[in-house]
Each structure stands twice: as C-alpha cells, then as structure tokens.
Amino acid sequence: MADHPRFGPAGVPPLFRVLGARLPDVPRLLREENLDAFEYQAVRWGQKPQMKREDAESLGAEARKNDVLISMHGSYYVNLCGKEEVVEASKKRLVACATAANWMGAYVVVFHTGFYGRLEKSYAFRTCVNALKDTVATMNSLGIRNVKLGPETMGKVFQVGSLDEILMICEEVEQTQLVIDWSHMHARHQGRFRKVEDFRAVAEEVERRLGTEAVRNMHCHFSKIEYTANGERRHHILDEPGYGPEFEMLAEVIAEFKMRPVIICETPLLDVDAVKMRGTYLKIVESQRASAS
Numbered sequence: 001m002a003d004h005p006r007f008g009p010a011g012v013p014p015l016f017r018v019l020g021a022r023l024p025d026v027p028r029l030l031r032e033e034n035l036d037a038f039e040y041q042a043v044r045w046g047q048k049p050q051m052k053r054e055d056a057e058s059l060g061a062e063a064r065k066n067d068v069l070i071s072m073h074g075s076y077y078v079n080l081c082g083k084e085e086v087v088e089a090s091k092k093r094l095v096a097c098a099t100a101a102n103w104m105g106a107y108v109v110v111f112h113t114g115f116y117g118r119l120e121k122s123y124a125f126r127t128c129v130n131a132l133k134d135t136v137a138t139m140n141s142l143g144i145r146n147v148k149l150g151p152e153t154m155g156k157v158f159q160v161g162s163l164d165e166i167l168m169i170c171e172e173v174e175q176t177q178l179v180i181d182w183s184h185m186h187a188r189h190q191g192r193f194r195k196v197e198d199f200r201a202v203a204e205e206v207e208r209r210l211g212t213e214a215v216r217n218m219h220c221h222f223s224k225i226e227y228t229a230n231g232e233r234r235h236h237i238l239d240e241p242g243y244g245p246e247f248e249m250l251a252e253v254i255a256e257f258k259m260r261p262v263i264i265c266e267t268p269l270l271d272v273d274a275v276k277m278r279g280t281y282l283k284i285v286e287s288q289r290a291s292a293s
C-alpha cells in the first residue's frame with residue numbers, strides 16, 4: 001500500500017531493454033526517473049510461475065532498496081465465468097501469479113475477471129465471486145496472505161467489470177484490492193470522464209461503498225484511450241489530442257481526497273508518460289497549496 005501517490009509503468013520500458021537492463025535493474029532505473037511503482041507483467045502466464053523464484057526475489061530486494069512498490073498484472077488467460085474446466089484452469093493461473101507475486105513482494109495481482117458469454121449477467125457475476133473465494137482459500141492454504149487479488153474495471157461491454165461489479169467483488173471477497181482502470185471506464189461508457197466532477201463521482205461512490213481507506217488506497221491504471229460502441233479499442237499517449245480522459249482532472253480529485261493511489265501508466269510511452277503524470281500531480285498540489293495560503 002502506498003504512503004503517497006506513486007507512479008510507474010506497466011512493464012519494463014523499451015528503453016531499459018535497449019540499455020541492456022536486466023529485471024533487477026528496473027527499480028533503480030525507475031528511481032532515477034523519480035518513479036516509485038512498477039507493474040510486472042505476467043500477462044501470458046499459464047498454470048505455473050514462469051520465472052525462477054530467485055529472479056523474483058532479487059527483483060523484490062532491489063525494489064525495496066529503491067523504494068519502488070511492486071504490483072503484478074496477472075495472466076490474461078483468466079475467465080472466472082466460463083465452462084467449468086476454464087474456471088478451474090483460471091483459478092490455477094491466478095494462484096501461479098499470486099505465488100510469484102509473493103516471492104517478489106508484489107502487493108496485488110491485477111486481473112480481468114471474465115466474459116459474460118451466453119450467461120445471464122448476474123449469474124455470470126455469481127460464478128466469478130464463487131471462483132474468487134475458492135482462489136483466495138487456496139492462496140491462504142499455501143500461506144499467501146500478503147498478496148491481494150485486484151479485479152479491474154474493464155473496457156469492453158461484454159467483459160465482467162463495470163464499476164458496480166468490481167465494487168461488489170471487493171465487498172464480498174476477502175483479500176481483494178480495488179483496481180480502477182480509468183481509461184477502461186471511459187471507453188466502456190463512451191467517454192464518461194469529461195469534467196472533474198465525473199472523476200469525483202467515482203471517488204465518492206468508492207468511498208460510500210468501501211470506505212475512506214479504500215478510496216485513498218486505490219490501485220489505478222491510466223492511459224488515453226480510443227473506443228467504439230463496444231468499448232475499448234486502443235491506448236494512446238498523453239500528448240495525443242482528440243482522446244480522453246485528461247489526467248489533470250483525475251489529479252485534482254487525487255489531491256482533493258488526499259488519495260495515495262498507485263498510478264500505473266499504460267500508454268505506449270510507459271515511463272515517459274508516468275513521469276509526466278507525476279509532474280502534473282505535483283503541480284496541482286503546489287497550486288492548491290498556494291491558493292490555500
């Protein structure tokens with residue numbers, strides 16, 4: 001959990017790879033850019049951790065040394081409301097991710113809950129909640145208690161993951177962490193975030209449903225986004241005109257609610273745009289301070 005707003009990239013920035021950086025070098029390189037969060041991408045993982053325990057542990061040790069908070073994006077191959085064999089395999093994939101997250105000291109495994117498919121929405125949702133409760137029970141039986149599961153608000157209308165559904169999961173399932181992907185919500189609802197009030201309304205809803213600590217500690221994804229009638233289409237960089245949402249508006253709400261979220265940048269520019277978001281946030285805090293004094 002963050003002690004102040006933290007910013008970082010979704011995955012290893014391409015330039016780091018060009019520089020020949022190894023995974024344990026990433027926290028130090030982020031720190032040099034004044035970034036302090038990193039979301040490790042385990043997005044293609046199967047039913048076993050696809051990294052060595054020692055590699056995960058050395059990433060974790062370097063992250064602690066450089067004060068970089070680690071999270072993990074879990075496998076894309078998860079659907080908790082599919083056929084029974086799909087659900088069983090999905091639970092194993094989540095446990096594999098949680099196992100490696102535990103090795104590296106990642107505080108949350110972010111994941112996509114699933115697809116409604118032919119199921120009636122509320123039935124699909126129930127199936128997901130039950131599968132998640134099983135997954136948490138398995139994690140606990142393996143001694144994994146410091147890693148939370150983070151269901152994410154999703155950008156396509158046929159995916160489980162409206163704000164209401166994600167809040168309900170967090171209300172019902174232990175050891176979960178709210179993950180707000182602002183861009184996904186923007187795309188799912190055809191451009192939901194147009195004014196500061198639109199962001200504030202979400203923060204207020206989270207506070208009402210999950211409490212003040214939950215709104216202060218949300219885990220966030222942010223990018224500019226392009227969408228169609230079905231929702232999310234493509235991520236865009238912050239400076240690209242013509243696409244929303246605008247980070248400045250979210251930054252105002254972060255300052256207003258004294259939030260200390262982890263903000264993971266998912267634009268194609270990753271760390272470069274994460275640095276930009278941090279700068280925007282600091283400028284807004286500074287101007288609010290100046291107008292208060």
Ligand SMILES: [Zn+2]
Pocket residue numbers: 073110111112152
């Ligand atoms: Zn995601």
